């Protein structure tokens with residue numbers, strides 16, 4: 503049993519850290535330049551096979567990449583993770599040869615941006631109760647309904663959309679479709695004004711009699727729910743990596759700040775030390791959980807419980823770290839321009855998306871009860 507990264511992984515992490523620190527900005531507009539720079543280095547298709555235009559790297563390396571990007575710009579981390587794990591993998595895993603040829607090389611090279619549209623107003627945690635319909639017509643389907651809070655809405659080139667061909671069939675009616683931007687009948691809402699992660703655009707999507715050719719149905723009719731659920735393990739480990747990056751950003755900022763303040767002789771030193779020590783322990787534990795989940799995924803083993811553990815623990819830690827670091831830095835964290843304010847605001851959403859952390863706890867508990 504080993505508890506450290508291989509030399510190769512350590513080198514990769516260093517490469518990603520240098521890239522993130524030297525090349526990425528953390529401004530307030532959609533991070534097109536960041537994504538472009540990531541694409542130039544092959545980072546938008548890092549775990550996608552070389553055959554399809556990607557870098558063919560292991561999942562753990564991809565997780566290190568998302569962690570380092572998220573440490574500098576969590577919105578860029580979120581967009582990259584969604585693009586890769588639920589924007590590109592569905593086509594890699596379930597696409598026909600024709601779909602793979604049409605979309606994968608562009609997605610893997612970052613020339614196209616991918617998105618995933620499952621959530622609706624009445625179907626968040628309970629995704630199975632979605633109401634968007636897909637009615638069979640000659641040569642394809644007509645989609646009607648709407649989706650909410652879709653990452654990269656309006657920026658994405660290709661959306662994996664979930665709709666039901668027959669609501670009476672429940673989950674067995676849910677079917678996945680590939681919808682290209684600019685398709686007639688696709689109406690994209692304005693980006694939501696969110697608490698954080700605002701560089702990552704999140705919008706409503708409406709489908710008004712939108713025609714999808716049969717050739718753009720992903721998998722068979724009724725396989726959509728299975729497809730969506732099968733992507734979640736990888737997606738959750740990606741969000742967990744975002745949590746790691748965000749937690750580290752807050753801790754790094756605070757350690758530097760405290761060192762500059764020179765705490766020697768300060769009577770609060772012990773109070774500060776205890777908080778820092780607790781955060782450092784939790785961070786190491788989070789990393790072990792997340793890297794283990796990624797390594798399990800690389801080995802082909804089942805990793806739903808481990809992915810949920812990593813996602814829940816690392817994203818909860820990002821929120822805790824931002825909060826505690828604000829306490830430690832006092833006034834230095836009180837101004838809007840303080841990076842800690844951004845870390846705090848950005849940390850909330852990852853606790854909610856890709857399955858809220860309450861839902862992760864349900865997944866973990868169910869698996870424990872099953873295995874016991």
Ligand SMILES: Cc1cc2nc3c(=O)[nH]c(=O)nc-3n(C[C@H](O)[C@H](O)[C@H](O)COP(=O)(O)OP(=O)(O)OC[C@H]3O[C@@H](n4cnc5c(N)ncnc54)[C@H](O)[C@@H]3O)c2cc1C
Nearest residue numbers: 618619620621626627651652653851855856857858860861
């Ligand atoms: C920034 C952001 C980006 C997003 N991007 C995407 C995207 O790209 N694609 C997409 O499809 N969706 C996206 N989402 C939506 C996200 O996946 C949902 O918000 C999430 O699944 C939760 O659904 P909900 O908000 O409807 O909450 P609800 O399901 O209404 O849940 C509300 C609360 O109840 C709790 N709860 C619900 N059911 C249970 C239960 N059975 N037991 C215990 N507690 C429960 C939840 O944990 C939560 O705390 C995004 C959301 C955000 C915030």
